[in-house]
Amino acid sequence: MDQTIVSRPARSRAPAVEALLDEIAAFGPQDAYERMLPAGCYTSPEFFAFEQKEVFSRSWICVGRVEQVAAPGEWLSSEVAGEPVLIARGEDGELHAMSALCRHRGEIIPCPEKGARHARCPLHFWTYDPAGRLTGAPRMGDAARLKQLRDTVRLPQLRLELWHGFIFVNLDPEAAPLAPSLAKLEPLWAGYEATGLTAVPPVLSDTPLPWNWKVQVENFTDAYHPEFVHIGTHDFAPSVGLGDGVRFTEMAPGDNAIVRSVPMKQADGGMMRDGWGPDAAFPAIATLPAEQRSRITFAMLPPSMTMMFAAGTIAYTLIRPVGVEATLAGSDRVTYGGWLLPRSTIELPDFLERCAAVREGGSKIWAQDVPVNKAMQAAKHSRFMPDGIYAPSERTLQQFNVWLVEAYCRAAQASSR
Ligand code: FES
Ligand SMILES: [Fe+2]
Structure with a gap:
């Protein structure tokens, strides 16, 4: 009875899933870059079940x-x-x-x-x-x-x-190793790890967020929205208007990190009570290169985690879908914690006050995201949902679309074998 998890035998898929997969399979080489996924991928319980059984069960999930x-x-x-x-x-x-x-x-x-x-x-x-x-x-x-x-x-x-101290689990015994798929993030780590980085893990929310997990990570990775949604809380880290502004990375086959970075108006800034600002509650890390002390890098590791490499901390969010329109998450924005911090920060006498300030700033940003996420999820049920048009600053959304289309097509093939 010594056993490992074995894939279920292929079963015929629900018609709603077949229809969505057919629509996605008909995407041409450019379509994933130019249009959004069918809305049913965000609203169909059957498609959610397919995604869980065939995509999440073949992905590395941070636990x-x-x-x-x-x-x-x-x-x-x-x-x-x-x-x-x-x-x-x-x-x-x-x-x-x-x-x-x-x-x-x-x-x-x-x-x-x-x-x-x-x-x-x-x-x-x-x-x-x-x-x-x-x-x-x-x-x-x-x-x-x-x-x-x-x-x-x-x-x-x-x-x-x-x-880097994160525990990932994969139900697929044949899955390719995780680390090579995250190679593009390696250069970011060096200056942090010299500090004896320690985690303050988040607790997952116990009330599901009322949207699909993809809406959650699309909101995170969208460089276009902060200028409009986060007036007052994100102006310090703009995606446009300063030097070269937002930067993206290319996606190679097999990559599992979707990355953008934005400049800060002043080096060594970070999260404060009112959002991003110059007087960071977590002090800047002296061992980081100047480049990293003047920018914030946002990395999405689909499908289970997002990260922010900031001057004073690496902040992370864990994501666990529990329904097609129900997503648990945990981070400073949603609950509390989700920080990797130098020992020297954790040992500050007013450390808990600093944590509370970051939590307050994060929750103000989150309060601005919640209504747009709810509305985006509601829109997925509309007969008037558009195919979408991407802005130049939505490169990461296009990259995520490609990641999803590839994952769905791979899963559809694997489960029909
Ligand atoms: S001991 Fe009986 S089900 Fe676990
Ligand atoms: Fe946002």
Whole structure:
């Protein structure tokens, strides 16, 4: 019974999904750059199910940070493509990712308390070690039977990869490694990591945001909107009008980072109580190159995370879709936290006040995004939804469209084989 997750056999897809995939498959080479996806990709529950089963289950999904499972006996629970998962650090120091479904009759095993040596199923108290091996199964028979179960039963093990302390899990045993797909972000890290960077992880919102996950990340990556939506909170980091303004990166095949950077009006700025400004609550990091102290880089890592490389912090948002129009997220904008910070910042005597200031500034920006996201989601139901026309500063949206079209076509082929 030692097993890994196996793809389900191909099934015929729902007609609504087939129609949307046909429409996308008919896109010409330029279409993904020039028009938006069919609105049904944002509103159809069947398409959402297809996306979860066939795209998210073949993607690297960020579930948290190494700081959350720093020592043996620390556990983390999450969901990947709708599958409950557990992450644990074994006695040998190894990190393990596994399905959280008990091998007895499938009850979902909750996250154990910190320090627990075993995960325990709540239904009949079968227990598992941090590597997912069965350790106990009450009243299942004599010692020989228990030994036989212990020798053979293990929670299905999942692919796990660490990237700069972020824990990514992939349900696809054949998935290509993550790190090469994020190579374009490597040059950004050096000046931060010299500082003993430590995470203040976010907690995911417990109330879903009422829009599709793609609306969430499109809003993040859209360089065109801050000038109009974020008047007063984002003027300090404009996409236009200063030097060369917003910059984009090219997308190579297999890239999983969609990146833009914008200048700040003054070096060493960052998030303050009123949004982006010169007196950053998190002090600028001295080891960053001048270039990074004068710009903010926004990176989307579809489909589960967004990041902001700023002068004083790397801020990140974790995203978990729970329905076609229901998305959980966690970051300084939505909840609190989601920062990688130098030790020297965390040790400041007024650190918590600084965190509160960043949270306040982030939430003011977020309060401006919420109504436009709600309205964009509502528009996806309209018969008058346009195909769209992209502005020069919407390069990242075009790149995301291409990422999606490729992912959908790949998934459609894989699941029909
Ligand atoms: S279902 Fe887990 S112990 Fe029975
Ligand atoms: Fe915004």
